[in-house]
Amino acid sequence: EVHLVESGGGLVNPGGSLRLSCAASGFTFSSYSMNWVRHAPGKGLEWVSSISSTSTYIYYADSVKGRFTISRDNAKNSLYLQMNSLRAEDTAVYYCVRDGKVPAASINYFDHWGQGTLVTVSS
């Protein structure tokens, strides 16, 4: 069974940094592209970033480009999101999400989601 478990969320001041992690199990992590999707309170879902299986292709939403960095460690079955220069509008539940198609060089639909980790940016 596919299992994705996020960690690293919490309360951070505007301008601060946070690093999210996602531990994956139940599938061959190194074969799949992975993504981060967020859900701000009272708003809809927003795709944040994607990384291909070998980290060759990396994509970001315009809203986080230059501030967030996605990475992965296939030896540790782990996905990461380094978030810098955080703003109030980055407050959201962040989901670690598996791409539904393998192999993939572009973004696809998302077939498995973690339970999410809450990031709150506030002074």
Add this chain to the structure above:
Amino acid sequence: DIQMTQSPSTLSASVGDRVTITCRASQSINRWLAWYQQKPGKAPKLLIYKASSLESGVPSRFSGSGSGTEFTLTISSLQPDDFATYYCQQYDSYSTFGQGTKVEVK
């Protein structure tokens, strides 16, 4: 950027009703569209991908159709477990979600 617009934003329905949700793209996305169901406090669940392909394990009362810029999600006979918020997602160019449609009890 491709914008996705869902309608309606809220839909009031009863158990047994046929429910249809529409999603429009600001430009053609071929059939690169997925639908998700989300309940409060839970992660979204994939229902449909490539406009009309039913994800494994999803009940057959859910169906999707459309291509280009206009798509629909249909629930043929609404069940108590189906009251939730539904999102469409385009993955033709990067990825964008619609704003969501909440299906509530009439």
